[in-house]
Amino acid sequence: MSPRADAVRNRAKVLSAADEVFVEHGTDASTDQIAKRAGVGIGTVFRHFPTKELLLEAVFAERLRRVGEQARTMATRQAPDEAFRELFGTLVADSGAKQALAEALTEAGVDVRESASPVEDELRAALGELLARAQQAGGIRDDIGIDEVIALLVGASQAIGKTLDVSMRARTLNVFLDGMRPH
Amino acid sequence: MSPRADAVRNRAKVLSAADEVFVEHGTDASTDQIAKRAGVGIGTVFRHFPTKELLLEAVFAERLRRVGEQARTMATRQAPDEAFRELFGTLVADSGAKQALAEALTEAGVDVRESASPVEDELRAALGELLARAQQAGGIRDDIGIDEVIALLVGASQAIGKTLDVSMRARTLNVFLDGMRPH
DNA sequence: CTATTATCGGAGCCGTGACTCCGCTTCAAA
DNA sequence: TTTGAAGCGGAGTCACGGCTCCGATAATAG
The missing domain is CATH 1.10.10.60 (Homeodomain-like)
Known part of the structure; x- marks a missing residue:
């Protein structure tokens, strides 16, 4: 039934x-x-x-699911390096003002413990693949992994979240993007 | 009396x-x-x-005061570029795990509105001076200002705050430091 | 169409936390 | 030392938010 x-x-x-x-x-x-x-x-x-906590978890899970989906989509449509950078920028821009995704991602980052949920696993897989390809293409430095990328996403969202000025956002975002370049 | x-x-x-x-x-x-x-x-x-809020403000103000002080001290003891980078690293490391300074700094960053408190003004002045000198020395890119630096401090604290692994912290911090380099 | 039962709505219970009030204590001026 | 008043402590008030309970409602099986 x-x-x-x-x-x-x-x-x-x-x-x-x-x-x-x-x-x-x-x-x-x-x-x-x-x-x-x-x-x-x-x-x-x-x-x-x-429980309120369960509701929160459900909301976070849904957000993460969407991000994973977006990562998959972008991966199929662009050159690896492009895809990675655009995804990073998009996520930060979207969730920056809202500051909402940052919290969800923090969970995902923190959950390096035992039981990560299936959604988190999927997200990490999708992001990881995108990252690996971008690195192979020489667009992203080799010494960072998924965990670092997630941490940087959280940081960037937080850094940009409260700023209203568009050009300031761009400048700040550039620091992240340039910092992730090789050499 | x-x-x-x-x-x-x-x-x-x-x-x-x-x-x-x-x-x-x-x-x-x-x-x-x-x-x-x-x-x-x-x-x-x-x-x-x-009020609880007043207490919070007082705590934040005190934290910011200490950071300003630290900035002044470091400025007198090292080459501009060194001083700036070390301060950045120290602040992030200290407040990273605690995640406490980040909140206070967020306030300072948001308060670009009318009335910034004297402590915030002093902090911005101290940081600004350090930044300007580092830029003149060619150690920091020219297209970012104090507001960007504060935003980046907040972001870095947040990014690094939850990570326990020391080497991961170092790698993440490097993305920030490299991203702030010229060119 | 009707019976059954999952689902709904929201008044109310309970615990928590910000804030008040006032009798007692302690400082310091004379 | 005395004494007025500034400061202290903490029981109690009030509002708010998570969560429960149960009579009312409405979706499906037959």
């Missing part, structure tokens, strides 16, 4: 509402707000995600 | 206790904890810092 249709719909509504609210008000936003935004009762939120 | 001696002493105890507790448990730590750590009653904490 498959789950009821409305349950599936509500779960999705809650998930995307949570993402939005967390972006706008930080992860301290109340569950009430999320329920309101999703147009459901609090009870519903807690049935699908029994 | 100067303030009572015990009042001055307690204020200092609270301030340093708050710094410690915020480092250990994040800025969400309860005021109770801080009072306990300082060995005073809650009432005392609130007399000296009527």
Whole structure:
């Protein structure tokens, strides 16, 4: 017996509402707000995600999934070096202002421990492949690995997140991109 | 009529206790904890810092003051380029694990608005001078300014903050230092 | 169409944490 | 030393947020 249709719909509504609210008000936003935004009762939120932490995890997982997907897509469409740099820039630009992805990525970076979730594994795999190819093509220095790249993504998002001036963003981003070049 | 001696002493105890507790448990730590750590009653904490936010600001200001001081000291003792790079590395290393300075610096960076506090002005001045000299000596690229440097400090602290492996830290830091080189 | 049962909504419980209040203590001016 | 008042401590107040509970609702099997 498959789950009821409305349950599936509500779960999705809650998930995307949570993402939005967390972006706008930080992860301290109340569950009430999320329920309101999703147009459901609090009870519903807690049935699908029994704990606020589980809800957070779900939101993060979804964000990471999208990044992994984006990495895969870009890899197929551009030269390795290009792809890597553009992905880096895009991620930072997108999540910079929002500062939302940074938190999710931090989790992924920290989870070098035992049990990384499947989504994290997939993300690391996709990013790792992109990185390896860029390195083979000579576009990225050899002494950094995925862990360093994730750390740098977090750092760049944080560095650029609060700045409004576009040209300043570009200059700061360039420091990262140049720093990752060989030699 | 100067303030009572015990009042001055307690204020200092609270301030340093708050710094410690915020480092250990994040800025969400309860005021109770801080009072306990300082060995005073809650009432005392609130007399000296009527609001939690004011206490936070005071802690941040103190941190920034120390960084400014450090910048001044290093400037007098080393070649411009050396001084700048070493300061950058030191700040990141110190506050990296703690992730504490990053928050304070974020404030300083964000406060490009109207009223920056005197401490922030002083910090920006000290850092700015160091940067300008390093640039004149040809050690740092010319297209970045103090704002970029502060953003990069925040980013680097964040990037390195959670990593335990020392050599990984070094590799990540190198990306920042190389990225700031001319050309 | 109806019975069954998963799902929904949201009032309310409970713990936590910022902040207040006031009787007691301690400093320092005279 | 005395004494006025500045400072102290911490029990208590209030608001807020996570989470529970259960009567109402509505989706599906038959």
